[in-house]
Amino acid sequence: xxxxxxxxxxxxxxxxxxxxxxxxxxxxxxxxxxxxxxxxxxxxxxxxxxxxxxxxxxxxxxxxxxxxxxxxxxxxxxxxxxxxxxxxxxxxxxxxxxxxxxxxxxxxxxxxxxxxxxxxxxxxxxxxxxxxxxxxxxxxxxxxxxxxxxxxxxxxxxxxxxxxxxxxxxxxxxxxxxxxxxxxxxxxxxxxxxxxxxxxxxxxxxxxxxxxxxxxxxxxxxxxxxxxxxxxxxxxxxxxxxxxxxxxxxxxxxxxxxxxxxxxxxxxxxxxxxxxxxxxxxxxxxxxxxxxxxxxxxxxxxxxxxxxxxxxxxxxxxxxxxxxxxxxxxxxxxxxxxxxxxxxxxxxxxxxxxxxxxxxxxxxxxx
Amino acid sequence: xxxxxxxxxxxxxxxxxxxxxxxxxxxxxxxxxxxxxxxxxxxxxxxxxxxxxxxxxxxxxxxxxxxxxxxxxxxxxxxxxxxxxxxxxxxxxxxxxxxxxxxxxxxxxxxxxxxxxxxxxxxxxxxxxxxxxxxxxxxxxxxxxxxxxxxxxxxxxxxxxxxxxxxxxxxxxxxxxxxxxxxxxxxxxxxxxxxxxxxxxxxxxxxxxxxxxxxxxxxxxxxxxxxxxxxxxxxxxxxxxxxxxxxxxxxxxxxxxxxxxxxxxxxxxxxxxxxxxxxxxxxxxxxxx
Numbered sequence: 221x222x223x224x225x226x227x228x229x230x231x232x233x234x235x236x237x238x239x240x241x242x243x244x245x246x247x248x249x250x251x252x253x254x255x256x257x258x259x260x261x262x263x264x265x266x267x268x269x270x271x272x273x274x275x276x277x278x279x280x281x282x283x284x285x286x287x288x289x290x291x292x293x294x295x296x297x298x299x300x301x302x303x304x305x306x307x308x309x310x311x312x313x314x315x316x317x318x319x320x321x322x323x324x325x326x327x328x329x330x331x332x333x334x335x336x337x338x339x340x341x342x343x344x345x346x347x348x349x350x351x352x353x354x355x356x357x358x359x360x361x362x363x364x365x366x367x368x369x370x371x372x373x374x375x376x377x378x379x380x381x382x383x384x385x386x387x388x389x390x391x392x393x394x395x396x397x398x399x400x401x402x403x404x405x406x407x408x409x410x411x412x413x414x415x416x417x418x419x420x421x422x423x424x425x426x427x428x429x430x431x432x433x434x435x436x437x438x439x440x441x442x443x444x445x446x447x448x449x450x451x452x453x454x455x456x457x458x459x460x461x462x463x464x465x466x467x468x469x470x471x472x473x474x475x476x477x478x479x480x481x482x483x484x485x486x487x488x489x490x491x492x493x494x495x496x497x498x499x500x501x502x503x504x505x506x507x508x509x510x511x512x513x514x515x516x517x518x519x520x521x522x523x524x525x526x527x528x529x530x531x532x533x534x535x536x537x538x539x540x541x542x543x544x545x546x547x548x549x550x551x552x553x554x555x556x557x558x559x560x561x562x563x564x565x566x567x568x569x570x571x572x573x574x575x576x577x578x579x580x581x582x583x584x585x586x587x
Numbered sequence: 588x589x590x591x592x593x594x595x596x597x598x599x600x601x602x603x604x605x606x607x608x609x610x611x612x613x614x615x616x617x618x619x620x621x622x623x624x625x626x627x628x629x630x631x632x633x634x635x636x637x638x639x640x641x642x643x644x645x646x647x648x649x650x651x652x653x654x655x656x657x658x659x660x661x662x663x664x665x666x667x668x669x670x671x672x673x674x675x676x677x678x679x680x681x682x683x684x685x686x687x688x689x690x691x692x693x694x695x696x697x698x699x700x701x702x703x704x705x706x707x708x709x710x711x712x713x714x715x716x717x718x719x720x721x722x723x724x725x726x727x728x729x730x731x732x733x734x735x736x737x738x739x740x741x742x743x744x745x746x747x748x749x750x751x752x753x754x755x756x757x758x759x760x761x762x763x764x765x766x767x768x769x770x771x772x773x774x775x776x777x778x779x780x781x782x783x784x785x786x787x788x789x790x791x792x793x794x795x796x797x798x799x800x801x802x803x804x805x806x807x808x809x810x811x812x813x814x815x816x817x818x819x820x821x822x823x824x825x826x827x828x829x830x831x832x833x834x835x836x837x838x839x840x841x842x843x844x845x846x847x848x849x850x851x852x853x854x855x856x857x858x859x860x861x862x863x864x865x866x867x868x869x870x871x872x873x874x875x876x
Binding site: 542 | 751754756758759764765767768769770772828834835836837
């Protein structure tokens with residue numbers, strides 16, 4: 221047993237949909253173009269040996285590993301300064317964990333039981349991506365490597381051995397059900413996706429599986445989407461859809477029945493006037509808009525236009541969770557088992573020496 | 588129950604419609620229960636059969652189309668409503684629409700039967716002359732009432748649209764939102780119903796007009812005014828919808844409002860009391876024709 225491993229601890233500072241509404245999350249969430257700068261300052265914090273940032277629509281979490289003496293308050297102070305948020309405001313809308321509680325929390329996150337849509341699987345992909353990113357930046361070390369590898373295993377166990385993933389909680393399926401209530405047959409509705417992230421892919425997959433042929437993808441950065449790190453045209457090609465130039469899609473809004481935005485843009489992409497213009501060209505046909513972005517990409521005022529139905533992530537999640545009330549008993553069982561697993565893993569992490577071979581960073585993409 | 592008594596048959600039909608709506612909602616809440624779905628349709632069909640026979644017997648009794656009092660008019664409209672639903676059901680399997688139609692038919696049927704004053708026996712009075720001695724007038728009245736049945740169905744479809752829309756705007760997946768048809772489908776159905784209903788109403792006015800030009804004394808001014816106003820209302824609604832100037836919730840709210848106006852004006856469009864306001868010689872002359 222190594223004394224240095226024994227004395228290490230885990231830290232977590234986070235804010236999620238449990239404690240912060242959409243407007244607050246927009247303030248705390250880190251823009252994609254500031255991630256490099258954020259990591260630069262974070263890894264330089266005194267006493268912090270390892271760090272990892274999980275930045276999704278519904279949560280912003282900073283995981284850290286350090287020798288004894290590091291306080292989670294330092295993470296709080298750093299985030300507050302970086303995002304220029306009042307520390308009291310941040311305290312009110314964030315949580316801090318350390319030690320075994322960090323393990324338990326991560327297990328619940330990866331398993332999807334801490335998600336807004338309980339049991340959803342997208343979060344696992346997002347955690348894997350965040351971990352991969354930290355590995356590439358060489359800011360994740362033995363402690364966090366082991367923690368996240370165990371987190372991925374816990375997620376797999378939960379989905380295989382409990383009923384938390386039964387039923388339709390997937391964002392794409394929920395969107396398809398809403399589209400059915402508006403247009404009847406989903407296969408007849410024309411879908412435009414702005415962005416090429418995981419949410420976009422999930423929606424396209426669900427529409428495609430229901431026979432939709434008219435799927436169009438466009439992206440702010442048409443050559444490369446920062447969320448998915450691929451071209452929108454690749455996503456369109458994967459599902460047999462069409463790629464549309466970002467400069468042209470504003471003029472073509474009236475051609476589409478369902479429009480989903482899922483980008484990391486910090487400004488509004490679809491304004492009220494643009495939707496009004498589009499509706500004048502299709503007055504009696506309803507328009508279904510889904511804003512899956514944080515910060516929001518569609519002007520909220522469009523919801524006041526007749527025949528326009530605007531949903532954001534919170535709305536879609538609320539519907540999914542409403543459908544999933546019956547799962548809650550299963551969630552509780554899952555939480556209990558994961559809690560026991562977390563205690564066991566934490567004991568192993570603190571009482572035994574970590575074999576370096578088990579935490580090879582290259583396994584991140586295979587996990 | 589006496590199967591040769593019109594009121595008994597109409598009571599039975601109304602109760603069957605109430606059963607139908609109960610089974611319909613049960614099948615909505617327990618969607619896996621196929622028995623409830625079948626029972627709903629069976630109760631509607633059986634109710635329609637009894638209602639048809641009840642109206643037929645009443646027609647024989649009064650020697651004309653049974654449209655002489657409030658009960659008869661309401662029963663004829665609900666009969667038209669159910670008939671239209673049964674025809675539409677051959678095209679679309681709209682179970683919940685059937686439940687709502689039978690609910691309306693059952694409710695209005697019971698109200699009209701429970702209110703005895705609405706079924707005064709006008710045909711037993713000494714002054715009673717056969718209401719529709721002219722077959723053109725019977726045709727006019729029956730087509731007009733049938734169009735009212737279509738407009739009743741339009742009002743139900745409009746209600747379904749508004750419920751589905753409210754459910755979507757409230758952003759909750761309530762039981763109604765899940766089982767109601769899509770708003771786009773309801774919009775298409777409403778447009779077709781409005782078209783068919785307006786055509787039937789126009790036809791009835793043309794037929795009635797042919798009689799009116801020869802015997803203007805049989806039509807009161809208020810009846811003429813209300814009938815034309817209602818017809819103009821539905822025509823304007825149709826053209827506004829056709830030209831996409833009125834759509835969405837405003838269109839459906841207008842359709843419901845027009846139907847309420849149509850129901851409230853039912854008492855005014857009855858011309859059977861003409862005898863009291865016309866000289867006896869005139870009536871005799873008409874009867875001799």
